[in-house]
Amino acid sequence: MRIALIASSFLPRKGGVEEHVANTALQLRALGHEVVVWAADQGDEVPRDFQGIPLRYLPTPLPARAAGPAVRFLASAPRAWTQWLRAWRRDAPDILHLHCFGPNGLYATALSRLTRTPLVLSNHGETFSDAHGAFDQSGLLRRGLRAGLTRAEVVTSCSQFAAADLERFGIDPGEVQVVFNGINLHEAADGSIPELPERYVLGVGRLVGTKGFSNLIRAFAAIADHPTAAGVHLVIGGEGPEADQLAKLAAETGINDRIHLVGRLDRPQVGTVMANAEILVVPSLVEAFGITILEGWRAGVPVVVTRHGGPPEFVEDGVSGILIDPEDVVTMGEHISGLLADQQRRGVIGAAGAEAVKDFTWENVAQRYQEMYDAVGPT
Numbered sequence: 001m002r003i004a005l006i007a008s009s010f011l012p013r014k015g016g017v018e019e020h021v022a023n024t025a026l027q028l029r030a031l032g033h034e035v036v037v038w039a040a041d042q043g044d045e046v047p048r049d050f051q052g053i054p055l056r057y058l059p060t061p062l063p064a065r066a067a068g069p070a071v072r073f074l075a076s077a078p079r080a081w082t083q084w085l086r087a088w089r090r091d092a093p094d095i096l097h098l099h100c101f102g103p104n105g106l107y108a109t110a111l112s113r114l115t116r117t118p119l120v121l122s123n124h125g126e127t128f129s130d131a132h133g134a135f136d137q138s139g140l141l142r143r144g145l146r147a148g149l150t151r152a153e154v155v156t157s158c159s160q161f162a163a164a165d166l167e168r169f170g171i172d173p174g175e176v177q178v179v180f181n182g183i184n185l186h187e188a189a190d191g192s193i194p195e196l197p198e199r200y201v202l203g204v205g206r207l208v209g210t211k212g213f214s215n216l217i218r219a220f221a222a223i224a225d226h227p228t229a230a231g232v233h234l235v236i237g238g239e240g241p242e243a244d245q246l247a248k249l250a251a252e253t254g255i256n257d258r259i260h261l262v263g264r265l266d267r268p269q270v271g272t273v274m275a276n277a278e279i280l281v282v283p284s285l286v287e288a289f290g291i292t293i294l295e296g297w298r299a300g301v302p303v304v305v306t307r308h309g310g311p312p313e314f315v316e317d318g319v320s321g322i323l324i325d326p327e328d329v330v331t332m333g334e335h336i337s338g339l340l341a342d343q344q345r346r347g348v349i350g351a352a353g354a355e356a357v358k359d360f361t362w363e364n365v366a367q368r369y370q371e372m373y374d375a376v377g378p379t
Contacts, residue, residue: 001033001034001094001095001373001377001378002034002036002091002092002093002094002095003028003033003034003035003036003093003094003095003097003373004037004038004087004091004093004095004096004097005021005024005028005035005036005037005038005097005099006037006038006039006096006098006099006104006105007021007037007038007039007040007099007100007104008039008040008099008100008101008102008103008104008105008126009039009040009042009100010022010037010039010050010055010057011039011046011047011050011055012044012045012046012047013044014264015206016124016181016288016289016291017100017124019181019291020099020124020158020181020182020291020365021037021099022050023182023184023362023365024362024365024366024369025037025050025053026051026053026362027362027363027365027366028366028369028370029052029053030366031366031367031370033373035053036054036055036056036091036093037050037053037054037056038056038057038058038087039055039056039057039058039104040058040059040060040102040103041057041058041059041060054091056087056091058080058083058084058087058104059076059079059080059083060080060102060103060104060106061076061077061080061103062103062106062140063077063140080107081107084107084111085111088111088115088117093117094117094118094373094377094378095117095119095120095373095376095377096108096111096112096117096119096120097119097120097122097373098119098120098121098122098148098152099122099124100122100123100124100126101121101126101127101141101144101145101148102126102134102141105121105141105144105145105148106140106141106144106148108148109144109147112151113151118153118376118377119148119151119152119153120152120153120154120155120369120372120373120376121148121149121152121154121155121156122155122156122158122179123155123156123157123158123162123163123166123176124157124158124162124288124289125157125158125159125161125162125165125287125288125289125309125310127145127162127165127166127168127169128162128286128288129210129286129287129288129309142169145169146170149169149170149171150170153372153375153376154177154372154375154376155171155175155176155177156176156177156178156179156368156369156372157176157177157178157179158178158179158180158181158288158289159178159180159288159289159309159310159313160173160178160313161288161309161310161313162289162309162310163176163178177368177372179365179368179369180289180314180360180365181289181291181294181360181365182294182360182361182362182363182364182365183291183294183295183298183357183360183361183362184361184362185298185357185358185361187267187268187271188267188268188271189268189271189272189274189275189299190268190271190272191265191266191267191268191269191271191272191273192269192272193262193265193269193272196235196260196262196272196273196276197233197260198231199231199232199233199278200232200233200234200235200260200276200277200278201220201232201233201234201235201277201278201279201280201281201336201340202234202236202237202274202277202278202279202280202281202296202301203234203235203236203237203280203282204236204237204238204265204270204273204274204280204292204295205238205284205292206238206240207236207238207239207240207241207242207246207261208241208242209242209285210285210286211238211240211242211283211284211285212285212306212326212327213236213242213246213283214242214245214246215283215326215327215329215332216234216236216281216283216332217234217236217249217250217253217259218249218253218329219281219283219329219330219332219333219336220234220259220333220336221253221254221255222329222330222333223333223334223337224253224255224258226337228337228338228340229336229337229340232258232278232340233258233259233260234258234259234260235262235273235277236260236261237262237263237264237265237269237270237273238263238264238265239264243261243263247261270295271295271299274295274296274298274299274301275299275300275301277296277299277301278301278339278340278346279301279302279303279336279339279340279346280292280293280295280296280299280301280302280303280304281303281304281305281332281336282296282303282304282305282306283304283324283326283332284306284308284309284326285306285308285326286306286308286309287306287308287309287310287311288309288310289309289310289311290305290306290309290310293305293311293314293315293321294360296353297320297353297354297356297357297360298354298357299350299354300350300351300353300354301350301353302321302322302339302345302349302350302353303315303320303321303322303349303353304321304322304324304332304335304336305321305322305323305324306323306324306325306326307323307324307325308325308326311323314360316352316356319349319352320349320352320353320355320356321349321353322335322339322349
Protein backbone atom coordinates (compact mmCIF):
# COMPACT_ATOMS: atom_id res chain seq x y z
CA MET A 1 0.00 0.00 0.00
CA ARG A 2 1.16 3.58 -0.68
CA ILE A 3 1.04 5.69 2.48
CA ALA A 4 1.48 9.45 2.77
CA LEU A 5 2.32 10.46 6.35
CA ILE A 6 1.32 14.12 6.65
CA ALA A 7 3.19 15.79 9.51
CA SER A 8 2.75 19.21 11.08
CA SER A 9 6.54 19.35 11.44
CA PHE A 10 9.51 17.20 10.45
CA LEU A 11 13.27 17.30 10.00
CA PRO A 12 15.35 19.25 10.77
CA ARG A 13 13.02 20.03 13.69
CA LYS A 14 12.91 17.75 16.71
CA GLY A 15 10.05 16.71 18.95
CA GLY A 16 7.59 14.00 19.80
CA VAL A 17 5.58 14.22 16.57
CA GLU A 18 8.71 14.26 14.43
CA GLU A 19 10.03 11.22 16.33
CA HIS A 20 6.73 9.39 15.92
CA VAL A 21 6.44 10.05 12.19
CA ALA A 22 10.09 9.19 11.47
CA ASN A 23 9.99 5.85 13.25
CA THR A 24 6.54 4.97 11.95
CA ALA A 25 7.72 5.64 8.41
CA LEU A 26 10.69 3.30 8.82
CA GLN A 27 8.59 0.51 10.31
CA LEU A 28 5.83 0.80 7.70
CA ARG A 29 8.47 0.53 5.00
CA ALA A 30 9.82 -2.58 6.72
CA LEU A 31 6.31 -4.04 6.52
CA GLY A 32 6.39 -3.62 2.74
CA HIS A 33 4.53 -0.34 2.27
CA GLU A 34 5.63 2.50 0.00
CA VAL A 35 5.94 5.48 2.34
CA VAL A 36 6.35 9.18 1.72
CA VAL A 37 6.36 11.99 4.29
CA TRP A 38 4.60 15.25 3.51
CA ALA A 39 5.49 17.95 6.03
CA ALA A 40 4.49 21.57 6.44
CA ASP A 41 7.07 23.88 4.89
CA GLN A 42 8.35 26.13 7.69
CA GLY A 43 11.15 27.78 5.73
CA ASP A 44 13.93 25.51 6.99
CA GLU A 45 16.77 24.05 4.96
CA VAL A 46 15.41 20.54 4.47
CA PRO A 47 16.69 17.17 3.27
CA ARG A 48 15.26 15.47 0.19
CA ASP A 49 14.79 12.16 1.93
CA PHE A 50 14.92 10.43 5.30
CA GLN A 51 16.89 7.19 5.15
CA GLY A 52 15.61 6.68 1.61
CA ILE A 53 12.01 7.73 2.34
CA PRO A 54 11.00 10.66 0.10
CA LEU A 55 10.18 13.96 1.81
CA ARG A 56 7.90 16.65 0.41
CA TYR A 57 7.68 20.01 2.18
CA LEU A 58 4.36 21.61 1.26
CA PRO A 59 3.19 25.19 1.89
CA THR A 60 0.22 25.70 4.22
CA PRO A 61 -0.77 29.39 4.05
CA LEU A 62 -3.86 30.39 6.02
CA PRO A 63 -6.25 33.33 5.55
CA ALA A 64 -5.91 36.35 7.81
CA ARG A 65 -8.10 39.34 8.69
CA ALA A 66 -5.45 42.05 8.36
CA ALA A 67 -5.20 43.56 4.88
CA GLY A 68 -1.55 42.77 4.19
CA PRO A 69 -1.59 39.11 5.25
CA ALA A 70 -4.97 38.63 3.54
CA VAL A 71 -3.57 39.83 0.22
CA ARG A 72 -0.53 37.58 0.62
CA PHE A 73 -2.82 34.62 1.32
CA LEU A 74 -4.87 35.29 -1.81
CA ALA A 75 -1.64 35.29 -3.80
CA SER A 76 -0.10 32.21 -2.19
CA ALA A 77 -3.08 29.89 -1.67
CA PRO A 78 -3.53 28.81 -5.32
CA ARG A 79 0.17 27.97 -5.60
CA ALA A 80 0.05 26.04 -2.33
CA TRP A 81 -2.97 24.04 -3.40
CA THR A 82 -1.28 23.27 -6.73
CA GLN A 83 1.71 21.81 -4.86
CA TRP A 84 -0.55 19.62 -2.71
CA LEU A 85 -2.30 18.29 -5.82
CA ARG A 86 1.04 17.73 -7.53
CA ALA A 87 2.28 15.71 -4.54
CA TRP A 88 -0.89 13.62 -4.59
CA ARG A 89 -0.54 12.91 -8.31
CA ARG A 90 3.15 12.11 -7.99
CA ASP A 91 2.88 9.77 -5.00
CA ALA A 92 -0.64 8.39 -5.66
CA PRO A 93 -1.22 7.47 -1.99
CA ASP A 94 -3.82 4.88 -1.04
CA ILE A 95 -4.00 6.39 2.47
CA LEU A 96 -3.52 9.92 3.75
CA HIS A 97 -2.36 9.61 7.37
CA LEU A 98 -2.42 12.97 9.10
CA HIS A 99 -0.30 13.47 12.23
CA CYS A 100 -0.88 16.44 14.54
CA PHE A 101 -3.64 18.63 13.14
CA GLY A 102 -2.56 22.14 12.22
CA PRO A 103 -2.58 24.04 8.92
CA ASN A 104 -1.45 20.74 7.36
CA GLY A 105 -4.75 19.25 8.49
CA LEU A 106 -6.84 21.82 6.64
CA TYR A 107 -5.12 20.97 3.37
CA ALA A 108 -5.09 17.22 3.99
CA THR A 109 -8.80 17.16 4.79
CA ALA A 110 -9.63 19.11 1.65
CA LEU A 111 -7.39 16.85 -0.44
CA SER A 112 -9.04 13.72 0.99
CA ARG A 113 -12.47 15.12 0.17
CA LEU A 114 -11.50 16.13 -3.36
CA THR A 115 -9.65 12.92 -4.28
CA ARG A 116 -11.72 10.56 -2.11
CA THR A 117 -8.53 9.18 -0.61
CA PRO A 118 -9.16 7.60 2.82
CA LEU A 119 -7.99 9.78 5.70
CA VAL A 120 -6.58 8.52 9.00
CA LEU A 121 -6.21 11.27 11.61
CA SER A 122 -3.78 10.83 14.51
CA ASN A 123 -4.06 13.26 17.40
CA HIS A 124 -0.92 13.90 19.45
CA GLY A 125 -2.41 16.21 22.07
CA GLU A 126 -2.06 19.33 19.93
CA THR A 127 -5.51 20.58 20.97
CA PHE A 128 -4.26 21.40 24.48
CA SER A 129 -0.45 21.15 24.50
CA ASP A 130 0.42 23.68 21.80
CA ALA A 131 2.63 26.28 23.49
CA HIS A 132 0.83 29.11 21.69
CA GLY A 133 -2.73 27.87 22.34
CA ALA A 134 -3.47 27.66 18.61
CA PHE A 135 -6.86 25.97 19.00
CA ASP A 136 -8.00 28.48 21.60
CA GLN A 137 -7.14 31.38 19.30
CA SER A 138 -8.09 30.12 15.84
CA GLY A 139 -11.70 29.49 14.90
CA LEU A 140 -10.46 28.26 11.52
CA LEU A 141 -8.42 25.50 13.14
CA ARG A 142 -11.32 24.52 15.40
CA ARG A 143 -13.71 24.26 12.46
CA GLY A 144 -11.08 22.51 10.38
CA LEU A 145 -10.45 19.88 13.04
CA ARG A 146 -14.17 19.22 13.33
CA ALA A 147 -14.29 18.69 9.56
CA GLY A 148 -11.21 16.47 9.67
CA LEU A 149 -12.62 14.29 12.44
CA THR A 150 -15.85 13.92 10.47
CA ARG A 151 -13.99 13.10 7.27
CA ALA A 152 -11.52 10.62 8.80
CA GLU A 153 -12.18 6.90 8.42
CA VAL A 154 -10.17 6.27 11.61
CA VAL A 155 -9.14 8.62 14.42
CA THR A 156 -6.32 7.72 16.79
CA SER A 157 -4.83 9.41 19.83
CA CYS A 158 -1.65 8.91 21.85
CA SER A 159 -3.60 8.57 25.12
CA GLN A 160 -7.13 8.37 26.49
CA PHE A 161 -6.54 11.79 28.02
CA ALA A 162 -5.80 13.32 24.63
CA ALA A 163 -8.73 11.46 23.09
CA ALA A 164 -11.09 12.88 25.71
CA ASP A 165 -10.18 16.43 24.70
CA LEU A 166 -11.43 15.73 21.18
CA GLU A 167 -14.99 15.53 22.49
CA ARG A 168 -15.23 19.32 22.36
CA PHE A 169 -14.58 19.04 18.62
CA GLY A 170 -17.52 16.76 18.03
CA ILE A 171 -16.27 13.18 18.31
CA ASP A 172 -17.14 10.57 20.91
CA PRO A 173 -13.85 9.67 22.66
CA GLY A 174 -15.03 6.05 22.65
CA GLU A 175 -14.67 6.07 18.86
CA VAL A 176 -11.01 7.09 19.07
CA GLN A 177 -8.41 4.32 19.00
CA VAL A 178 -5.53 4.85 21.41
CA VAL A 179 -2.09 4.12 19.98
CA PHE A 180 0.68 4.75 22.49
CA ASN A 181 4.04 6.03 21.31
CA GLY A 182 7.01 3.73 20.91
CA ILE A 183 10.76 3.74 21.28
CA ASN A 184 13.79 2.11 19.70
CA LEU A 185 14.87 -0.30 22.41
CA HIS A 186 18.36 -0.67 20.96
CA GLU A 187 19.29 2.92 20.14
CA ALA A 188 22.93 3.77 20.73
CA ALA A 189 23.85 5.66 23.90
CA ASP A 190 27.32 6.74 22.84
CA GLY A 191 27.10 10.51 22.49
CA SER A 192 29.65 12.76 24.15
CA ILE A 193 28.50 15.61 26.41
CA PRO A 194 31.33 17.83 27.69
CA GLU A 195 31.64 18.46 31.42
CA LEU A 196 28.67 16.34 32.47
CA PRO A 197 28.67 16.16 36.31
CA GLU A 198 29.26 12.82 37.98
CA ARG A 199 25.87 12.70 39.73
CA TYR A 200 22.79 14.55 38.52
CA VAL A 201 19.01 14.72 38.35
CA LEU A 202 17.86 15.07 34.75
CA GLY A 203 15.16 16.85 32.77
CA VAL A 204 14.94 16.65 28.97
CA GLY A 205 12.56 18.40 26.58
CA ARG A 206 11.75 21.52 24.66
CA LEU A 207 12.32 24.61 26.78
CA VAL A 208 8.78 26.01 26.78
CA GLY A 209 6.58 26.95 29.71
CA THR A 210 4.30 23.93 29.45
CA LYS A 211 7.22 21.57 30.08
CA GLY A 212 7.49 22.84 33.67
CA PHE A 213 11.27 23.14 33.93
CA SER A 214 11.02 26.29 36.02
CA ASN A 215 9.25 24.24 38.70
CA LEU A 216 11.94 21.56 38.46
CA ILE A 217 14.63 24.18 39.08
CA ARG A 218 12.73 25.47 42.11
CA ALA A 219 12.18 21.95 43.44
CA PHE A 220 15.86 21.09 43.08
CA ALA A 221 16.92 24.36 44.72
CA ALA A 222 14.67 23.58 47.68
CA ILE A 223 16.48 20.29 48.41
CA ALA A 224 19.98 21.21 47.21
CA ASP A 225 21.25 21.71 50.79
CA HIS A 226 19.87 18.37 52.03
CA PRO A 227 22.52 15.76 52.85
CA THR A 228 20.83 13.43 50.33
CA ALA A 229 21.61 15.92 47.53
CA ALA A 230 25.27 16.50 48.45
CA GLY A 231 27.32 16.51 45.26
CA VAL A 232 24.23 16.13 43.06
CA HIS A 233 23.59 18.54 40.18
CA LEU A 234 20.60 19.31 37.95
CA VAL A 235 21.01 18.86 34.19
CA ILE A 236 18.37 20.08 31.73
CA GLY A 237 18.76 19.13 28.07
CA GLY A 238 16.92 20.83 25.23
CA GLU A 239 16.44 24.15 23.51
CA GLY A 240 13.56 26.57 23.14
CA PRO A 241 12.28 30.09 23.82
CA GLU A 242 12.40 29.71 27.62
CA ALA A 243 16.16 29.05 27.72
CA ASP A 244 17.15 32.56 28.82
CA GLN A 245 14.44 32.73 31.48
CA LEU A 246 15.48 29.36 32.89
CA ALA A 247 19.12 30.47 33.00
CA LYS A 248 18.06 33.61 34.88
CA LEU A 249 16.01 31.54 37.32
CA ALA A 250 18.96 29.20 37.88
CA ALA A 251 21.17 32.20 38.73
CA GLU A 252 18.59 33.49 41.20
CA THR A 253 18.63 30.21 43.16
CA GLY A 254 22.15 30.80 44.41
CA ILE A 255 23.29 27.35 43.21
CA ASN A 256 23.89 28.27 39.59
CA ASP A 257 27.08 26.20 39.60
CA ARG A 258 24.97 23.05 40.14
CA ILE A 259 22.37 23.72 37.44
CA HIS A 260 23.40 22.97 33.87
CA LEU A 261 21.40 23.90 30.75
CA VAL A 262 23.27 21.82 28.19
CA GLY A 263 21.26 22.79 25.10
CA ARG A 264 20.13 20.64 22.23
CA LEU A 265 20.96 16.94 22.40
CA ASP A 266 21.16 14.56 19.46
CA ARG A 267 19.88 11.00 19.75
CA PRO A 268 23.16 9.39 20.97
CA GLN A 269 23.58 12.21 23.49
CA VAL A 270 20.06 11.65 24.84
CA GLY A 271 20.95 8.01 25.40
CA THR A 272 24.15 8.97 27.19
CA VAL A 273 22.61 11.61 29.46
CA MET A 274 19.78 9.23 30.39
CA ALA A 275 22.06 6.30 31.12
CA ASN A 276 24.15 8.28 33.61
CA ALA A 277 21.35 10.07 35.46
CA GLU A 278 20.32 9.29 39.03
CA ILE A 279 16.70 10.27 38.38
CA LEU A 280 14.70 11.52 35.38
CA VAL A 281 12.03 14.13 36.14
CA VAL A 282 9.25 14.91 33.64
CA PRO A 283 7.58 17.97 35.22
CA SER A 284 5.24 18.96 32.36
CA LEU A 285 2.19 20.98 33.35
CA VAL A 286 0.32 18.62 31.05
CA GLU A 287 1.68 15.84 28.85
CA ALA A 288 -0.31 14.06 26.14
CA PHE A 289 1.99 11.03 26.38
CA GLY A 290 5.67 11.62 27.12
CA ILE A 291 8.22 9.75 24.99
CA THR A 292 10.87 11.04 27.40
CA ILE A 293 9.46 8.62 30.00
CA LEU A 294 10.15 5.72 27.67
CA GLU A 295 13.71 6.98 27.17
CA GLY A 296 14.23 6.97 30.93
CA TRP A 297 12.74 3.49 31.24
CA ARG A 298 15.00 2.20 28.47
CA ALA A 299 18.01 3.47 30.41
CA GLY A 300 16.79 1.81 33.62
CA VAL A 301 16.51 5.20 35.36
CA PRO A 302 13.77 5.84 37.96
CA VAL A 303 11.29 8.42 36.66
CA VAL A 304 9.36 11.12 38.52
CA VAL A 305 6.51 12.08 36.21
CA THR A 306 3.63 14.51 35.92
CA ARG A 307 0.24 13.02 36.70
CA HIS A 308 -1.46 15.61 34.47
CA GLY A 309 -2.33 14.03 31.13
CA GLY A 310 -1.51 10.66 29.62
CA PRO A 311 1.31 9.29 31.82
CA PRO A 312 -0.97 7.75 34.51
CA GLU A 313 -2.34 5.48 31.78
CA PHE A 314 0.95 3.58 31.53
CA VAL A 315 3.10 4.58 34.53
CA GLU A 316 2.19 2.58 37.64
CA ASP A 317 2.62 4.95 40.56
CA GLY A 318 5.21 3.72 43.05
CA VAL A 319 6.17 0.80 40.82
CA SER A 320 7.46 1.91 37.39
CA GLY A 321 7.62 5.57 38.38
CA ILE A 322 6.40 8.21 40.81
CA LEU A 323 3.50 10.40 39.72
CA ILE A 324 3.50 14.01 40.91
CA ASP A 325 1.55 17.24 40.72
CA PRO A 326 4.05 19.32 38.67
CA GLU A 327 2.94 22.54 40.33
CA ASP A 328 3.54 21.24 43.87
CA VAL A 329 7.21 22.18 44.01
CA VAL A 330 7.66 21.13 47.65
CA THR A 331 6.38 17.60 47.09
CA MET A 332 8.35 17.26 43.86
CA GLY A 333 11.51 18.12 45.77
CA GLU A 334 10.65 15.64 48.53
CA HIS A 335 10.26 12.83 46.01
CA ILE A 336 13.58 13.70 44.38
CA SER A 337 15.30 13.84 47.77
CA GLY A 338 13.71 10.57 48.86
CA LEU A 339 14.96 8.74 45.80
CA LEU A 340 18.45 10.20 46.11
CA ALA A 341 18.53 8.84 49.67
CA ASP A 342 17.44 5.33 48.69
CA GLN A 343 19.65 3.63 46.13
CA GLN A 344 17.77 0.34 46.45
CA ARG A 345 14.43 1.97 45.65
CA ARG A 346 15.97 3.76 42.68
CA GLY A 347 17.13 0.41 41.40
CA VAL A 348 13.76 -1.28 41.89
CA ILE A 349 11.80 1.47 40.12
CA GLY A 350 14.37 1.68 37.34
CA ALA A 351 14.21 -2.08 36.79
CA ALA A 352 10.40 -1.99 36.65
CA GLY A 353 10.55 0.70 33.99
CA ALA A 354 13.14 -1.25 32.00
CA GLU A 355 10.73 -4.20 31.96
CA ALA A 356 7.67 -2.09 31.13
CA VAL A 357 9.30 -0.36 28.16
CA LYS A 358 9.56 -3.66 26.26
CA ASP A 359 5.89 -3.30 25.27
CA PHE A 360 6.44 0.12 23.69
CA THR A 361 8.08 -0.50 20.34
CA TRP A 362 7.68 1.26 17.02
CA GLU A 363 7.06 -2.15 15.47
CA ASN A 364 3.91 -2.42 17.58
CA VAL A 365 2.83 1.09 16.57
CA ALA A 366 3.25 0.31 12.86
CA GLN A 367 1.36 -2.96 13.22
CA ARG A 368 -1.58 -1.09 14.75
CA TYR A 369 -1.60 1.39 11.90
CA GLN A 370 -1.35 -1.36 9.31
CA GLU A 371 -4.49 -2.96 10.72
CA MET A 372 -6.31 0.34 10.27
CA TYR A 373 -5.03 0.76 6.70
CA ASP A 374 -6.18 -2.76 5.85
CA ALA A 375 -9.66 -1.91 7.13
CA VAL A 376 -10.12 1.35 5.17
CA GLY A 377 -7.71 1.10 2.22
CA PRO A 378 -8.13 -0.48 -1.20
CA THR A 379 -8.83 -4.20 -1.25
